Amino acid sequence: MGTFKDFRNTIKPNWCPGCGDFSVQAAIQRAAANRGIEPHELAVVSGIGCSGRLSGYINAYGLHGIHGRALPIAQGLKMANRDLNVIATGGDGDGFAIGMGHTVHSIRRNIDVTYVVMDNQIYGLTKGQTSPRSAAGFVTKSTPGGAIEPSLKPLEVALSSGATFVAQSFSTDLKELTAIIEAGMAHKGFAFINVFSPCVTYNKVNTYDWFKENLTKLADIEGYDPSDRQMAMKTVMEHESLVTGIIYQDTETTSYQDKVIGYDEAPLHEADINLKETDLDSLMKEFM
Numbered sequence: 001m002g003t004f005k006d007f008r009n010t011i012k013p014n015w016c017p018g019c020g021d022f023s024v025q026a027a028i029q030r031a032a033a034n035r036g037i038e039p040h041e042l043a044v045v046s047g048i049g050c051s052g053r054l055s056g057y058i059n060a061y062g063l064h065g066i067h068g069r070a071l072p073i074a075q076g077l078k079m080a081n082r083d084l085n086v087i088a089t090g091g092d093g094d095g096f097a098i099g100m101g102h103t104v105h106s107i108r109r110n111i112d113v114t115y116v117v118m119d120n121q122i123y124g125l126t127k128g129q130t131s132p133r134s135a136a137g138f139v140t141k142s143t144p145g146g147a148i149e150p151s152l153k154p155l156e157v158a159l160s161s162g163a164t165f166v167a168q169s170f171s172t173d174l175k176e177l178t179a180i181i182e183a184g185m186a187h188k189g190f191a192f193i194n195v196f197s198p199c200v201t202y203n204k205v206n207t208y209d210w211f212k213e214n215l216t217k218l219a220d221i222e223g224y225d226p227s228d229r230q231m232a233m234k235t236v237m238e239h240e241s242l243v244t245g246i247i248y249q250d251t252e253t254t255s256y257q258d259k260v261i262g263y264d265e266a267p268l269h270e271a272d273i274n275l276k277e278t279d280l281d282s283l284m285k286e287f288m
């Protein structure tokens with residue numbers, strides 16, 4: 001059984017001091033330890049962005065892929081090796097701009113992957129452009145007169161796309177965030193987790209103080225029932241998406257891979273593909 005320290009490696013993150021992504025990394029490491037798994041039982045796949053660096057900072061299988069494509073890779077991994085706990089991570093640009101198609105289809109497919117989005121409402125790595133999550137009027141180098149488009153509402157999109165697990169958290173709330181990621185990993189199906197992870201360098205509007213003033217914990221809403229999808233949608237809309245906690249969970253719907261005939265009988269990674277070592281070598285050379 002792994003501990004939090006087992007999921008650490010020796011690479012020092014090169015995020016700006018104060019970046020919200022540090023806490024998201026810590027929460028994933030804690031959640032994995034709390035799930036009682038070992039580093040070799042975890043794979044973290046990320047896209048491109050400051051947030052995408054996260055996969056390199058965790059002692060586990062990892063793949064820092066290409067922009068917007070963390071989810072196809074993560075789904076392929078889960079289909080090939082059902083024994084792996086697969087976490088996909090990335091930014092709001094990665095998941096809600098270039099990768100939005102994959103996000104919606106992974107949600108409706110309900111494949112057993114935990115998706116953690118570090119939502120800083122801006123493009124961090126490319127030095128501060130407007131993202132689909134930036135609010136109307138948001139001024140950046142790419143929208144000097146203020147964004148004229150409204151921001152995307154990923155929680156509403158997830159709920160209306162048939163999600164079976166939708167949650168949101170704030171990177172400073174390590175306790176809540178860890179518990180949510182743990183619950184997402186335990187969920188049998190696709191777990192969509194949006195995390196407000198402030199970019200201290202480029203987003204001077206959605207700051208730590210701004211979130212502290214504006215977020216409401218679902219735990220503080222009397223009678224909130226995360227198994228009621230209509231209540232989830234109504235609450236998210238009433239609070240302009242500024243809620244944290246498990247918003248919705250459906251434990252009844254069967255996950256994608258459990259519907260695939262033969263998935264549990266012969267996982268791909270155990271299959272004898274009858275490949276000679278020389279053929280494998282030449283195949284590998286093609287990809288090097």
Ligand SMILES: Cc1ncc(C[n+]2csc(CCOP(=O)(O)OP(=O)(O)O)c2C)c(N)n1
Nearest residue numbers: 048049050051067091092093094123124125
């Ligand atoms: C196909 C492709 N298009 C565009 C880019 C340039 N690019 C790199 S990261 C990024 C967006 C970063 O924002 P986000 O995904 O929100 O992550 P953050 O850096 O804020 O964590 C873009 C547009 C790229 N690397 N590849």
Ligand code: SF4
Nearest residue numbers: 016019050124199200
């Ligand atoms: S630019 Fe923003 S998102 Fe990127 S590391 Fe710095 S604070 Fe974090």
